[in-house]
Amino acid sequence: MYEKEKRLAKSYINGKVSRRSMLRGMASMGVTAATAGVLVNAAATQALAQNGFDWKKHAGTTVKLLLNQHPYADAMIANIENFKELTGMDVVYDIFPEDVYFDKVTAALSSGSSEYDAFMTGAYMTWTYGPAGWIDDLNEYIGDASKTNPDYNWEDMLEGVRDSCAWNGQPGGALGSDDAKQWCIPWGYEQNNLTYNSRMFKEAGLSIPTNLDELVGTASEAKSKLDGVYGIGVRGSRSWATIHPGFLSAYANFGQKDLNVSDDGKLSAAMNTDVSRSMHEKWVKMIQESGAPDWSTHTWYQAGTDLGAGKSAMIFDADILGYFMNGGDNAEAGNLSFAPFAANPDADAPTPNIWIWSLAMANASKKKDAAWYFMQWASGPEHGLFGATEMDFVNPVRKSVWADAGFRSRLDKSYSGYVDMHDLSAPGAKIHFTAQPLFFDLTTEWAATLQKMVASEVPVDEGLDQLAQSVDRQLKEAGLG
C-alpha cells in the first residue's frame, strides 16, 4: 500500500520531480495534499537516515519534554512518529497552557529535577535559566560532528534569531557575541508588525500607516469612522509582555535603548531621553484615543481575538497572531492583511523586536545526548519544512524554509502581504533588549509606568524619570549598576 506514492515522494525529495508535479501525481492517485505532506516528510526522514549519521545510537531511550500548548508543539507531535522511526527512541511529553507554563518550567528547573530532558522556552527566559546553571550551552553539541548530523546546517538559521538565543552571561553582553553560549535553539519566531483589517480599511478609506505619527492618526480615524470598532490593538497588561512586542519594536526603530552599558560593564537606565519621551507621548496618546477601552488588561490573547472578532481595525503585535486570526472560525478570517512597520519616518526599514519559541536542554537531564537527538531533529530543516508547509509552524527560523516556493506561495495565497512583510523586516529582526538578569523586573515596571501614563496618573516626563530612577536603584541593589 502507498508504494507508488512513497516512490513519488522520494523522487521529489531527490529533486527528480517538482513539487507541483509531485502534488499533481499524488492527486491522480487519490491522495490528499495533507497525506502527501506526510508522505513527503516520511521520505525526507528516510533520506535523513541515509546521511551516514548514527541516528540509532540512542535507540530504546525515552526522552521527556515539557511543552507549551502551541501550534509549534502541535506540528512536532504530528510528525513525531517519523522521529521515533528514525531513531528508535521514544518521546513523551507534558503540555501546559501558557498561563501556567513558565511557572511550571521555573519550578521544574529550580528543583534540580531530572524529569524533563528538554523544554520549550523563550529566549528572554534563558537570561535567568542560563546563569542559574539550569540549562546547557548547546554549542558543544552543535559543533560536535559525532552528536550532530551533517545535514543539520546551523548556518541555515536566520542570523538575528540565532544570535538572539546566544548570550555570554555578562550583564549587558551583546547577544550572539563570539564568547556567547547558545542557551537555546530557535524553533519558531514572531516579528512584530502591522496586521490590519483590509475590509475595514477599505470601508473607511484608510491607508496603511508607515510611521508612528501616521499610525496614531490612522488608528484615530478608524475609531471615528467605524462603528463599534477601536482603532488599534496593542498589549497593555501589567507584564513584561506588554513592552516586548509593538512597543519595543517602535522604540528600537527610533534608535532607543532600554539600558546603557558603560565601559566597565555597569548598567543604567536609558529610557528617559528626549527621543524616548516623544515616542512615549505618541504611544500613550494612541492608546488613550484609539486603544481598547480595557487596554490595561490586554494580553496577546485579547489583542488577537479582538482583531479576529472585528472589534479592532488593526494590531501592532506578533505577525503570527494575525496569521492565526486570519483563519479558523474567526469572524474576520480572510480579511486580514499584513504590512511591515517602521515607526521612525527616518528609518530605512523596520526593526521588529522578536519573540522566539526555542528548545533548551535541562542541565539536570540524565539523557542529554539523546535529548540533543530530539532537539536537532525538531529544529532541523526537514521538520521545519514539514511544519511550515503542512502545519501552522510559522514563522520558521530557517532561511531554506523561507526560500521554499511551496511555503511562500501558500502564504501569499491566503495571507496578503505576509511574505513581503517578513522579507523586509527579517534583516532588522532581533531581540533589542539588553540581556541582563533583571529583565523581567524592569520591563514589568516599565509596563506599570505605561499604564499610569495612559490613565493620566502621571505625565510622561515625570513617569519616565521615576522609572529611570527606580531602574537605576534596582540595578545598583543587584550589583549591576
Place this chain on the structure above:
Amino acid sequence: MYQLIQGALERRIMATATVGDPPKRKFKINKKYLPYLLSLPALLTCIGILIPFFTAVAYSLQRYRLSQPWARKYNWGENYLNFMTDPSFWNTLKVSMTYAFVTVGVELLLGLGIALLLQKRTRFNNFVSIMLLMPLMTAPALASLMWKLMTNPGFGVLSYFAELIGIQDMRWASDPSTAMLTVVIVDVWVYTPFIMILLLAGLRSLPRQPFEAAELDGVPRLFVFWKITLPMLTPFLLTATLFRVIESIQQFDIIYAMTQGGPGDTLTVFQVEAYLNFFQSTNVGRSAALLMILWAITYFLSNIFIKNWLRLREKAHGDA
C-alpha cells in the same frame, strides 16, 4: 522427592498451627514515655510546618536571586531595610490593608443583614440560604474570569447596565479609579455567603429567652438588635472577621486573574508582589521577605482578634 514434599508440608502445617497461639512476650510501653509517644504525630506535623517556615525566614535574610546564583549570600536584614526606602513596598502595604478592610467591612455588613433576614427557619429561607452559598462554591479564579467578562467595557452585561443608569465609559478593572472597587465587588460576591452562613448559624443558636422576654416587654426591635442580638453575636462576628481578614489580606487569585496587580500599582497586594518577585523576577530573597512581613501582619491581627474573643468568652462565663 516425596519425602521432601512431605517435610515441607509438615513444616507449613506447624507454622500455620502457631498463628493462633498467644504471643509469648507482651510489648509494654513505659508509662513515662506514653505522653511523648502520643504527642509524636503533633510534633511531626509541627516540624512539617516549621521547616518551610524557617526556610522562608532564612531566604528572607539572603540576597538570593535565582538568576544570579554567584551573588547569593546572607545580607541579614538588608531586604527588610530596603523596604523602608522603597515606595512600592509602602504602596503594597497600603493596598493590601485597604483591600482587606474594605472587603471584610462590606462583607460583614451584607452577611449580617442577609443572616438577619433569613434567621427564621422557613422552607423559603432555607432554600434561599442554600442558593446564596453558590458563589462560595465557585473557585475565586473562575469567579474572576466570569466577572472579567461581565465587566468588559465593550460587551459586558454590567457595563451595559452602567450605561443604562447613565454611567458612560465605565472601565471597571482597567481604570485605576475603579479597579479597587471592581475587585472588591468580586470578593464580596464570592465571600459574603461565608460570613452569612456563619452568622446565620450563630443567630439560630442564640438562646431564645432574652428575645422572648424583650418581646413580652414590648422592647423596640432596634433596641433588641443593639443591646441583645449584637452583643450575643459578637464571638461569631469576631470569628468570621478573623477568618476573612486573614484570607483577604493574603488575596491573590481574584486580583491576579483580573488585573495582574495593575493598572499601574493600583492592586499590587502582598501575594501578587511576592508571586511576581519569585516566579517572574526569580528574586527569592525579596519575595520571602515580603511574605514574612505578611505573616507578621497576619499574626498580629490574629492575636488581637483571638485575645478579644477570649476576653468576651471569659466575660460571658463570668456573667453566667
